[in-house]
Amino acid sequence: MKTAAAYLASLRERDLVLYVDGERVAEPVDHPKVRPSVNAVAATYAMAHDPATRALAVAHSDLIDAPVNRFCHLFRDEADLTAKLHFQRALGALTGTCFQRCVGLDGLNALFLATWESGPDAHGRFVAWLKGVQTRDEMLCGAMTDPKGDRSKRPPEVPESYLRVVERRPDGVVLRGAKVHQTGAANAHQILVMPGQALREGEEDFAVAAALPVDAPGVTMVLGRQPSDERKGGPDAGNLRYGGQECVVLFEDVFVPSERVFLDGDLDAAATLVDAFAGYHRASYGGCKPGNLDVLIGAADLLTREHGIRKASHVRDKLVEMTHLTETIHGLGLAASGKGTRHDAGVWKVDPILANVCKHHVTKLPYEVVRLAEDLAGGMVATMPSIADLDHPELGPALETVVGGRDRAQLLRLVEYMSYGSGAVPFRIECMHGAGSPQAQRIVLERTTDWEAKVARARALAGLDRRPDVVARDLEEAAE
Ligand SMILES: Cc1cc2nc3c(=O)[nH]c(=O)nc-3n(C[C@H](O)[C@H](O)[C@H](O)COP(=O)(O)OP(=O)(O)OC[C@H]3O[C@@H](n4cnc5c(N)ncnc54)[C@H](O)[C@@H]3O)c2cc1C
Incomplete structure (x- = not known):
């Protein structure tokens, strides 16, 4: 297993094409807008x-x-699903941000069972590749989301808005298109390409799952901008060490050799993959986001102590509410994992209903926690001068009585970072859209719920059903 230092060294061996603010970056690891996100991934190795x-x-x-490393591991039993959540929470609390390896982890587990359903050839190719990933302890960019363009159109109507196979050669396939919102892409060793949605007959070119090095010829990455990202690496960053990262990844006729093409046109297996990934990843949010929320609650708590309001009943109640909301999400993630079932491929799947309820709450509850943190922090969270002003030899002492000490200032910056600074992208907006927007969960809930079972229970108790229930049968047998 790689150490954090070995991970950083391995990133430097890549010949990545990455653009930041209109310029090609020579070494991403050293770029101030990239480095905090590299540090967050490094935490997964260091731990x-x-x-x-x-x-x-x-x-x-x-x-x-x-x-x-657990981020390369298969969910071989229920305990692996639960352990993932505990690891994610610890990492979320350590970094206060997205540590970027979950999409790859959930993707490789989903692909394990999808390729198994596809057949021994596909599964054999995938397992051979996975062994290499585990041995080299690689960071994977899980690439699902297509640009999509007009959402009312199917992929063949707007092919340029989807990643697709444009050529099949005897020794591999050629990919063209893009994937968007790619978490940790510039910090990864490989891209694990997967379809972003279930596909229909005639859409086989879009049903591709494959792996390729991040520096494969034809791959270009463009870093997403985050609010206040110019502050990264400076005293006003809020989170002084860690950060998240999302990239647009362009594929301009990228060749992928056959041994790394796991699915190509198998619509059923692609549907299994999308479904399994959604379950795994929606439960994952019950791990990482509670960890992030621990940090926010801690910052709010400390600020109320600094302000002398910690003992006020409404303050205590707000901190309790923040905790209650956080543990609700965590409990649902754990419940989805604990109610998992074994797939015949030999990996465990999460409970789909609880995983979707978990992620659906994640699209709402953290927003309320942020609101309460902003309430408790006071207006200075938004109007505070720069830390450089506090450090100014003449201004500093005068400002200190107005703003409070440097400790208070840095805590305010941390709340700002998570609420609407650069940290809000891999925290709040990721809560909303990561692993699917809210409606995606409601669709699964409607599709997965056993409505007839509920109807049957109501019919039985209302007397619409003549059949005796378990108690009636027991009493009848006893009477006989
Ligand atoms: C911070 C962050 C990190 C992410 N990381 C990754 C990653 O690592 N890998 C990855 O693959 N993806 C990643 N994603 C992408 C994420 O999965 C998508 O954002 C999500 O699936 C929503 O897709 P979208 O952004 O295209 O929004 P849209 O799909 O456009 O959704 C916007 C709204 O349109 C609605 N909508 C969409 N289609 C329809 C339709 N046909 N009819 C009616 N309403 C519709 C939605 O319900 C929603 O309300 C990340 C996203 C974010 C924000």
Whole structure:
């Protein structure tokens, strides 16, 4: 397993084409807008070597018969699903942001069972590739979301808005198009391309799942802008060490050799993949986001102490409410994992209803926690001068009595960072759209709920059903 230092060194070996603010970046690891997100991924590697967190971060892979970072591991039993949530929460609390490896983890598990359903050839190719990922402890960019363009049109009507196979050669396929919102793309070793939605007959060119190095010829990445991203690396950053990252990834006729093409045109397996990924990833939000919320609650708590209001009943109640909302999400993620079921491929799936309820709450509850944090922090969270003003030899002392000390200022910056600064992208907006916008969860809930079972219960109790229930049968048998 890589250490954090080995991870950083491995990133420097890539020949990545990355643009930031209109300029090609020579070495992403050293770019001030990229580095905080590299640090957040590095935390996933470091925790595997720290005796205090090793148990959370490391699992045993039966594929390579060796310890692996949990982010490369298959969900071999229910405990693996739950352990993922605990690891994610610890990482979310350590970094206060998105640590970017969950899409890859959830994607590789979904692909494991989808390729198994597709057949032994596809599964064999995938497992051979996965063994390499585990051995090298690689960071994967999970690339699902297509630009889509006009959402009312099917992919063949707007092919340029979807990643697709444009050529099939004897030794591989050629991909063209783009994937958007790609978390951690510029910090990854490989891109795991997957279809972003279930597809229909005639849409086979879009049903492609494959892996390629991030620096494969024809791949170009463009870093997304975040609010206040110019502050990264400086004293006003809010989160002084860590950050998130999202990129547009362009594929301009990228060749992928056959051994790394896992699905090509298998519509059923592609549907399985999308469905399984959605379940895994929606439960994941019950791990990472509660960890982020721990940080926000902690910052709000500290500020109320600084302000001398911590003991006021409404303040205590607001902190309790923030905790209640946070644990609701975490509980749902754990419940979705704990109610998992075994797939015949040999990996465990989460409970789809609870996973979707979890993510659906994530599209709402953190917004309320942010609102309460802004309430408790006071208006200075939005109007405070720069930390440089506080550090100014003449201005500083005068400002200190107005703004409070540097500790208070840095806490205010942290709340600002998470609420509407650069941290709000991989926190709040990710809560809304990551793993699917709210309606996507409601669609699954409608489709997955066993409405007839509920109807049957109501019929039985209302006396519409003549059949005796379990108690009546028991009493009848006893009477006989
Ligand atoms: C911070 C962040 C990180 C992300 N990380 C990743 C990542 O690592 N990998 C990845 O693949 N994706 C990632 N995503 C993408 C995420 O999965 C998508 O944002 C999400 O699926 C919504 O897609 P969209 O952004 O295109 O919005 P849209 O799909 O356009 O949704 C916007 C609104 O339009 C509605 N809508 C959409 N289509 C229809 C329709 N046909 N009819 C009626 N209403 C419709 C939606 O319900 C929603 O209300 C990330 C997103 C964010 C914000």
